[in-house]
Amino acid sequence: MVFAIKEINENPAVLPNITLGFKIYDCCYSEIRALEGTFWLLSQWQSKDAKSSCGIRSLPSAILGALPSKSSLPMARILGIFRYPQISYGSGNPSLSDKTQFPSFFRTVPNDKFQPIAVAQLTKYFGWKWIGILASENEVGEIGSQALKREIISRGSCIAFLETLPIHNFKWKIPHLIDIIKRSSSKVIVLYSTIEPLIPLLDEVTLEGITGKVWIGTTTWTISSDFSQQELLKTLNGSLGIALQRGEIPGFRDFLYSIHPFKFPDGIFFTEFWETAFGCQWPKVNFTESGSGSKVKVCTGMEKVDEIDNSLFDTYIFRYTYSSYIATHSLGHALHNMLSCHSKELPSANVSCSNINDILPWQVIHYLKRVHFKTTTGHDVYFNENGDIPASYDILNWQLFPNGTSRYYNVGKFDSVGYPEGDIKINENTIWWNGETPEVPQSVCSENCVPGYRKATRQGEPICCFDCIVCSKGEIANQTGEKSCLKCPKELKPNDQRVKCIQKLSEVLSYEDSLGAALAAVNCVFTGITANILCVFVRNKETPIVKANNRGLSYILLFSLMLCFLCALIFIGQPTGLTCLLRQAAFGLVFSVAISCILAKTVIVIIAFRATQPGSNLRKWLGIRLPSSVVFGCTLIQILICSGWLLLSPPFPESDMESGEGTITLQCNDGSVTAFWSMLGYMGLLATISLVVAFLARNLPDNFNDARYITFSMLVFASVWLSFIPAYLSTKGRYPVAVEVFAILASSAGMLICIFFPKCYIILLRPHLNSRSQGMGSAKLINKKY
Structure with missing residues (x-):
């Protein structure tokens, strides 16, 4: 002044x-x-x-x-x-x-309301999320720490602890505070306090050997010269603080160094300053010794002000x-x-x-x-309407040198001019952290989640404490510390690390993969077997076993079974508009023909043996066109169902992006689910009728009786298709098609094996059983029985 x-x-x-x-x-x-x-x-x-x-x-x-x-x-x-x-x-x-x-x-x-803002911005700048606060038990600490807590939380960080430092009788609380500091995982502690309670606290911190903490100070103590112990200076080494803006005053240093009690004899402060700065006393009356008996250094006036330690003399701080x-x-x-x-x-x-x-x-x-x-x-100086100057703070770093000297180094600045919430600038290259490491210390409650994981907040804990949960299926997290995962578009899927979406692979039951090739091969084999059996029946068409039960029905049944095996091949390969129209309709029609033939053969067995009873006019009443009528009538109903299906809601090819895990399934949409299940239901009805009729005729003589084999074939058919329903509904991707192809193969093979293999066995390996005498023997047995 x-x-x-x-x-x-x-x-x-x-x-x-x-x-x-x-x-x-x-x-x-x-x-x-x-x-x-x-x-x-x-x-x-x-x-x-x-x-x-x-x-x-x-x-x-x-x-x-x-x-x-x-x-x-x-x-x-x-x-x-x-x-x-x-x-x-x-x-x-x-x-x-x-x-x-x-x-x-x-x-x-500056108004102290900017101090919490400056400290909060400082913690945000370095990415510190888990912060402890020690506040003095007075107006400065209590009001300031609460404001600081609000500012820190509003910027997305959390408070690890907030404890008060008693101004008086603080010794009883220091052990409690030391225990909190030790147990806390926070590496950053803000000392929002006046200087009085800090010295005993930091002395105890030093005695306990607590290291690895970054202490942040406020203007009330950051530039204090009260810290003189070397060990305490080591504890504070690397700490940060905010201080009033330092300004250069040209000529002031020379003015201070020119001060001398002889030059200002009326200056009441100069003599006291001189004695304090140089540890001496001016001569007085009766001045010889101190109270301890030792001689006291006498001030001579030859001492030099420029030799005073800068940490004690304000020429360095300003x-x-x-x-x-x-x-x-x-x-x-x-x-x-x-x-x-x-x-x-x-x-x-x-x-x-x-x-x-x-x-x-x-x-x-x-x-x-x-x-x-x-x-x-x-420096621009003016007052606002509240009598305050614009807030501006220097960011200081306490640096301790190997020779024991220390200094405050200006590493940044906080300025409110032009920024309602203030702006902070830091030169990180000039900061010394505790231990002289160039890396910024981390202070977090939980480590940030790596890409591919999201944060899951722990119940009852601050938002900065969380667990890392891997993203769900179909989701990614492409950045560190994501709070939620992003869902990939339908045509994309997450990669293995779930950090980016990649193109899904197309999936279809094709001839190139092993499953499709195996099913196609088996179907072709059974198609050949069916064709050979048909040839055997044609070549032995005049034999009793072929003529029995209407050989024309046998030819139609064998031909329809052959078509059943072949229509399964339409299900394999990439679906097109034509194949989607033919798949279910062709399958439903040829199977209806096959089952209708089986039903007609069962009816013929019953008629054949019932007609041998004395006085029976059953054959004459029903006529010889009954088998053709049964096959035509039963098939006609299925034709009407399939025709209505194809006309009103036909199947069409589509890309299913959701049912397959990480793949796009190329498939046929059935169009009308009701029509699909109606077609299967009608086939099931025909099979049930055939099973019941064949079961009733199971006790008739064996030689020319197909009822027992038909019963077995219908049991196989029913078992296959009853198992098909849950399997078809529970599978996804290409497997529903594979299940249906397998059901067609198994049910067709079951009918072929159960009905025609015994006949082929007799025709090819037991030809002596394929004679009229065997048939007549059976007729006699019937006459005797009835």
Whole structure:
């Protein structure tokens, strides 16, 4: 302040022909002393300062101070009543911005409401998600820590713990706090506290050997010189903190180094400063020894100020020093503007712009609100409507050198000019972390989920604590730390790592794969067998066993079974519009013909043996066209079902993208599910009737009786198709088609084997049984029985 007043007085552009003076009162960080000094300064209104070179007036135009908020608050309440201007160079309490309570208060340090924002942005910048907070048990810590907690949570991070540091009688709580710090997985701890309780806490942290933590400080202690122990400095090595903006003051260092008690004999602070800085005492009356009996070093005046450690002397830090500097210049510019009538709107028409003796305090407030100037280093200074300057903080890194010396290194800046929520810039290359590692320490409750996994919050824990769950089928997570997985489009599928969607492979029951080739081969084999059996029957058409039960029906049945085997081949291969139309209709028609033939053969067996009873006119009544009528009538109903199906809702080819796992199934859509199951149901009805009729005729003589074989064939048919229904409904992809092909193959083979293999056995291997005498023997047995 003294240096700034000296600059103003020597500057001809500011307050020309006017010399500023000052009075200093040390309030010693005490609220009571601050009020006492305030009243002392204001009570000098009528007195003349005998030592003043001008002797005009001794009432200050404004009061600069105090440094701590606890001292400025009671001062501001008193000065606000009288509208007396007050400019603090260190009080950041947010409540001081309330102009209804403190209308005459200004400050050249940022409002403390920006400190939580700056710290929260700092933690977000480095990606720290799991943060501990230790707050002093006073207004600074309690209000600030709650604001910090809100800011951290609003940016997506979480609070690992929030504990208070008692200002008094703190020893009982230190073990509890040490235990919390040890057990917590948080690597970042914010010390939102005044300096008093921090020293014993950090001493204990050092004794316990707690390492690997990043301590973050606020403006209340970041640049404190109270930490002197070497071991404690090692604990704080690599810590970060926010501090008031540092500004260069040209010529100030030389001014400080020129200070000497001999040069300022009336300076009440110089002798005390000299004794404290150099550890000596000025000679006094009867001054020989200290209380301990040892001689005390005597101050000689030859000591050099530039040899004082920078950590103890403010020439290196320039924080509150700079705030005091711009506070003094702000008042100087306000007085200059007022006396020069630079404001377009005068506070009072009765005030003479050039008469310094008529200045009233509230007029100074008017011009302070409109102060706007640049310092010699280009710093823009002005006050907003709340009497605050724009918030700006330096980001400091505490660095300990191998030789034991330490320093605060400026590694970034927080600025609110042009940014409502502030903006932070960091030079990471200049940061030393604890242990001198270049890598940024990690502080998370749970490690980020790698691609392919999503976060699953643990019940009852903060959102930063989670488990990593692999993405579900059909979903991916292509970035680290995804909260949810993305579903792939229908035509795509996730890769094995579930980090990207890839094209699905087309799947179809084709002749190229083993399953399709095997089914096709077996069908072809049975088609050949059926054709050979038909040839055998044609070549032996005049034999009794072929003629029995209507050889024409046998030919039709064999031909329809051959078509059944062949129609199964339509199901294999890539579906087209034509094959989709033919598949189910052809299968339903040829099977209906086959089962109708079996039903007709069963009816003929019953008629043949019932007609041999005496007086029976059954054969004459039914006629010889009965088999043809049965086959035609039963097949006609199936023709009508299939025709209506193909006309009203025909099957068509489609690509099924959902049923197959990771594949696109090329298949035929049946069109009408009702028609499909109606076709199968009608076949089942024919088979059931044939089974019942054949079962009733099972006890007739064996030689020319097909009823027993027909019964077995229908049992096989029923078993196959009853098993087909659940198998068909429960499979996906190409397997439903494979199940249907297998059902066609198995049921056709069952009918072929059960009905025709015994006959072929007799024709080819037991030809002596294929004679009329065998048939006549059977007729006699029938006559005897009935």
